[in-house]
Amino acid sequence: MNKFTRLSFPLFIIMFILPSLKAQIQEAKLESTLKEYHSIPKEVAYLHLNKTILLMGEQLGFSAYVVNKNDLKPSIETTNLYVQISNSAGEVVKEKMLLVKNGVASNTIQIDTSFTSGDYVLTGFTNWMRNFDEQNFFKGSFVVRDSNLDFKVNKDDLTEIDAQFLPESGHLLSDVTNTVGVVVKDKTGYGLPNAAVQIRDSRNRLLSDVALNRYGIGKFTLIPDPNEKYSAIVVFEGKEISVSFQTPVASEGIILSAVQRNKELRLVVNSNSASLPKIENKPYFLVIQNRKRIETIDIKFGDKKSIPVVLDLDYLASGMNIITLMDEACRPIAERLFFNYEGIPLREIQDPRLIEAQDSLAVRFLRNGADSSHLSVSILPQNSISNNSNHNIVSYTMLQPYLRGNIENGSWYFHEITEEKKYALDNLLITQGWSSYDWGAIFEKPLELKYRFENNIELTGYINKGSNRNRLRYLVHANSNNEPLFLDIPPGNGAFVFDGFRPLEGEELVISRIKDNDKLLPAGLAVQFSPQKIPYLSHHSKFLLQKNSEYSINGNLMTPVLPFEGQAEELKEVLLEIKIDKLLERERKLGIHSFGRIHVIKENEVPLYQTLAGYLKSKGLMVSEAGGSFSVNNKFAVAANESGSGASFGKPAPSKGMAVFLDGIRIVDQTMFHQYPLSSIDYIEINKHGLGEGITGGNGAIKIYSLLKSGTPARDRNRVQQFEIPLAYSSPKLFYVPRYENNHDEFFQKYGVIDWKPDLYAGVGEDVIFKIKKPEVDFQMIIEGFTTDGKLIYDVKTVSVGE
Structure with a gap:
């Protein structure tokens, strides 16, 4: 550089500077375009299922978590989550709209007569996710089986295996050492575990013998010859199967390779002698994209065929890093995906404390950290084969959205992380090829955001x-x-x-x-x-159906008895939940034509509040019982009175207090409600504004319905206009634990359900506490969720009943 700048020929200087300035302008444009694209907020949805093999009549329980893609904090933009279940023919069997609050929603789906024995796909998405090509939405699978059938499945025909040979940066280049990823799958898309692949040339010489891992993945190096014909043989369980290896070899070009050494990521941008005359003076850019930043590094070959770049892992963001080599026209030349395990935002859950109380078991998780958490826990027998999810919340939110292909058992890479798993994940990423970004859409045309964030129903x-x-x-x-x-x-x-x-x-x-x-x-x-209906998600993403397993059981199968309403009396906790569900349903029915808010008195509220005054205070009203009197005021009306404002929209004029009715009759002398027992009240309607009640003053009304004369009061239908709602939120459904004839036999241990806890919340500094019926067998708890500060939670705790 100094030699050139000391030359005194102005024309030469101009010829040298202009390409440099052009490269700088192009680099600035490249960074600006990418930053603009990444500035668009994106969210990722994940659904935690209670299990993935379900029997007819059971319930599929799930918790949905929607997070911002960059910081993994709960999405507060989204309120509508659409959930669809499709059969193997692609027909929608069930669909729901869920109300998302602080990034969380949950529900259950009854495996009823809408289902038949077979495979099903569960999809969860928001309207905003429809704008993007990346798989930010959730797609998973489960299988439904008849509980009285033998589920034994024959092994797949190995003549239908699929072997793929995938160069590290997207293509093979001659006369250079290339790293090639290899993945061998069966016809269902699952890898052949612990198989081997032999690579041979046209003279049948062995070039490489690759041992594949448990998911049928491995890698090898090769200096390819464009004039050579290569062949491959898969060796599995003593059988040799010939497969095609016809990956094209380019005579000219550039490739990108990466390898981790200790806490460094070592990149090498390679070319060959045939390419050098065409690329030596051209500018290239190495673009690094991750959750935190976008960086560009200038690459100039000059007379060198290899350009090394070393990156500190502490500098790279945790999670997925997409490294792309681009030319001066912003065209991607090569790409490599790298997952940085350093600093993954995981929140640890300590081993649970268990407290026995008669036939129940209290479970308490001690949490590290001062943030609040939302969790869901699936409690299954330790030997269960009913939970075969290919993902957990970590792999789905931090891995799947960045890939075009499928991941087999993504959970494995993030549970009890070892160096072996880090190496295996890197091999997986080599076989994935290019990232899920549509580079043409990013650089050739601006992203069209057709679908908006939805704020409930408009x-x-x-x-x-x-x-x-x-x-x-x-x-x-x-x-x-x-x-x-x-x-x-x-x-x-x-x-x-x-x-x-x-x-x-x-x-x-x-x-x-x-x-x-x-x-x-x-x-x-x-x-x-x-919206008026569930929107259409036009995204043809790939997914894995449930893996074939040996479902046969020696002896007779026991069909689970499901606790539909009247069969739940043996489980006290379930009985209580059913009663609460009925009360919520009753409140909804009573409130259809009410002008205020209906509150049905619950059994546990009577000893808690004792009197009418105590209950009304809990609803935000101001109650006075001084000197044996009784009066109640709406806080908003009091505030309006103190500020001197009169009657206006949203701020009623002040009065002496709220009107009180008992069983449809207005009570002028309210002293009778002094220390009025809550135990004699069926439900209360609170109308804070008083409109529609035929009263003046605007301070609102309270209507009390006693246990003796309760019932829906007659309404003047001429005062309202009613509309049917085409699409509403699915009502919260409780999860009913099936009762089994035997809670410890082979059937139960493989297919049974101990419990499902979908809506666990722990505030700042609090522990997670819940109660289950005491299991008779060793069991496992699959825990997933997130914290409000962007940490993900995944763990599996096993408990022995003998301990």
Whole structure:
């Protein structure tokens, strides 16, 4: 460089500087384009299944986790998660829309008559994920079997194996040492474990003898000759099978190789003698992309055929690093994927503490770290063969979205991590070839974001042309997930839009128009809902069906007895959960035509609050019982009174207190409610604004229904307008543990379920605690989840009942 700059020929200097400036401009453009692409927020969905081999009549339980792709923190943008189950013919069998809160949702799906014995694919995605080519959505599989059948499966025909030979950076280059990944799979897409591959030339000379690992993956080196014809033989269980090895060999080009040595990643950009005259003066860029940053490194060959680059693992971000060699036109030449295990964001779960109490077992996990956590735990017999998921939350969120192909048992690479597993994962990445990025879409045309983040259900209300446009106010009545909502429409508007509507299946949209005297009339609207149906995910991703296993059992199979409602009395915890589920359903039904929020009194709330006053305080109301009196106020109305504001939209005028009704009759003298026992109340309707109740003052109303005279009060249907909701959120379904005739035989230990805990939460500094029925066999707990600060949780704890 100094020799050139000292020359005094201006023309030569210009000829030298111009290409350099052009390269700098191109490098800046390259970085800018990539940074713009990565600045678009992306999220990844993962579903933790309670097991993957299910019997007819059982329930599939699952917890969904949606995280930001870059920092792995819970996604707060997404509220709608779509879940679909398809059969082997691609037909949708079941589908649901789930309400996601703080990145978490859960549900159950009954394996009912909609299913037959066979393989099924479970897909989970958000509307926003439909914008991207990467597999940010979830796709997994499970199998359904008849519980009274022998499941023995014949071994696959080895004549249908698929052997793939994949150069490390995407292609073979002659006269240079190439690393070639090899993967041998059976017809279902699973690797042949511990097979061997022999590589021979046209004279049958052995060039390489490769031992494959448990997933049929290995690698070898080769200096390929473009004029040579190579052959390969797979050796498996004493059999030799000839396979095709016809990977093209380029006479000119550039390849990229990588190897980890201690805490360094050593890269080499290689070319050959035939290519050097064409590339020696051209600029190339080595682009490194990961979750944290984008870096570019200038590559200039000059008279060298090999350019080494050394990167410190502490500098690279943990997780996937995509290393791409690009030319001056931003065209990718070669690519290598590398997974950095250093600093993986995993949150450790310590061994559980177990406390026995009669026939139950309390489980307590001690957590390290001061962040809060969301967890799900599948509790299965230790010898269970019913959990064959190819992924856990770590492998799916940190690995799968960056690849085009499948991963067999991705969980293995992140459980009890060893150097062997790191080496095996690197071999896997060599066989994956290029990353999931669509380079053409990134550089040739801007990404078109057709699909938006969804904030619950969006409603568009179209106002009747004959309505008074001067002042229009509407009341959207409460439902299970929404408080009453008041809308003030500015004059002259023919339509309005609001989102945040969260109805459950079976509920209706109920809207009234509020007159100037606070009386209610039917809304007189036409309403459009968005979304109206489960959207279509047009992404043809690859996936693995459940691996063939030996399902046969000696002796007679025992069909599990499933606790449908009336059969659950033996399990006290299950009985309690069923009762709570019925109460929630009752609250929804009572609230369909209510102007306030329905609260059915639960058994455990009676000893907790004891009196009406204590219960109302827990709902955010201000209650006074001074001197034997009783009065209740809405905090919002009190705030309005103190600020001196009068009656206005969303802020009612103050009054002496909320009106109180008992069994449909307004009680003027409220002293009778002093220390009123909560045990005599069936349910309460709290209407904080009082609209629709025929009262003035705007401080709201409380309607109490006693156990003696409870029942849904008659409603004036002429005051509301009702709409059927085309797509609502799936109601939370409880998981019922099947009862088995035998809780320790061979059938139970292979296929049985001990329990499933989908919605475990631990706040800052808290431990995770739950209770299960005491197992009769050794068992395992598969734990998955995340923390609010971006740590992933995966562990498997085994427990011996004899300890």
